[in-house]
Amino acid sequence: MTLHLTVDNWAVQKADARAVRFDVFVIEQKIPVELEWDDMDEHCLHAVAYNEAGHAIGTGRLLPDGHIGRMAVRAAGRGQGVGAAILQALMEKARQRGDTAVVLNAQTQAEAFYSRHGFSRDGDEFYEAGIAHICMRHVFG
Template structure:
């Protein structure tokens, strides 16, 4: 499968809600059965959001960076998976965490996605736990300060 060209933009919830929510609903609510009221939370307003757009300016992936350096809500549209789109979003969020001076990037990875995060330098810590009835594992990556 060929990689699709994407551009990743970052900003606040007001700027990206209209593009990020349809992706999150498709992936988390429809595909994975997470109740909408668990998917949407008050943290969205406080987070930095990243959205990847394809060559036709269609939003194809999203993720968010919480104020404490946690990365979450990583979601890629089904048709854009396995094309390095998620990698582009993750890289943008890690870069932003580094710029903000966070010593660690932390995330709760769905167990089936741990290899994706390992390939990007994250290390699993501890055992599995459930979030929204889906097995997860805590993963971290040490961030070197921006010179």
């Protein structure tokens, strides 16, 4: 799959990032819509990945404090490196701005994915929106 990936502010990325997040989190994972949206989007860098047809198929965000979150890939894009490309782009933006580490709250089913990208478990399992998560950290070296 040929990907085009952009990283920009919420004003630029909002429509496509929201659409992906709505499909993955609200429709597919049944997370209540009021839990999906918060006031942090406006303060984050957002990555959006597009397939060769120009359709948004994945997204993620980098918060000012070095947290990566709202990683989502539509079903049609899974297993094709979309999530990895988004994660690497956000990690690179964090490195460029001088962050020494990035942290994320991973759904436990995604722990192996994040481990492959150098993240380590940091703490005990907890629940967010009824889904088991773990905190994971990657320190830039």
